[in-house]
Each structure stands twice: as structure tokens, then as C-alpha cells.
Amino acid sequence: MRTPRRTVLKGAALAGAAGLGVAACSTESKLGHAQTPTPTAPEPLGAASEVPVGGAKLYKEQRVVVYCPAKGEYKGFSAQCTHAGCLLEKLEGTIGDCPCHGSRFDVTTGEAVHGPATVPLPKVPITLEGDNLVAGPKA
Known part of the structure; x- marks a missing residue:
């Protein structure tokens, strides 16, 4: 029995769409959570004095959030939601809000405190160079 041409074309279109879906979701892990890239080269953030002790600062352009637990100490996390990116x-305060689906993160630990995200924000190394903060690995 021959397969009708329309069925073959429909199958090819669906296979192509499925391939595009894989490409579009290439930043998703096997668990369906968005993977957040961390800087692969040092990225300057700004003056350390911009992050208050006991507080945090969001650096949108660099996609990093920095928390300062004590004077001279800094913790960094990706600012990209682990649910959908x-x-x-x-x-x-120290709670980061994702506008897409309402996830919230404790930026002192990176932990998801309100879903749909369940995976914590990935850590980003933060170093102090002079009076400036730098995200990513040391040069």
C-alpha cells in the first residue's frame, strides 16, 4: 500500500517543526529546567560600594546578582531564572523576582523560594579587583 503524498508531507513538516523545537530549547536541561550560562571570562560589574552590606544588587546587563553578607564578602548568582531562562x-530586599511565571529566588543562597522554578540559581564567582567587583573566573 502506498502512503498518500499528503501524509508524507505532513510528517516531514512535523519532523521539521520538532527539529526547530529542539533548537529553540537547547538551553533546557534533561529535566526541562532552563540552564543559565555563567560568565566564561571575567566581567566587570561596578564599584563594590554599590552593593550594601546585608543587601544585594542586580546587574541586568551582565545577568548576575551579587549579595554582600559582610563587608568585603560577596556571593554571586546567575540572574537568569532556572525555570524558563x-x-x-x-x-x-534579598528576593529576586522573575517576571515571566512568578518564580522568586533568595539571592543570599540562590534557592528558589516560590515556583514554578525548583532549581537554585547557579553560583557565579565574584572577585574584588581594587574597589570593583568582577564576575566570572579569575583572569
């Missing part, structure tokens, strides 16, 4: 929009 959206960029955190704002900080309310």
Missing part, C-alpha cells in the same frame, strides 16, 4: 526583573 527569563532575567530576574527586580529585587525586593
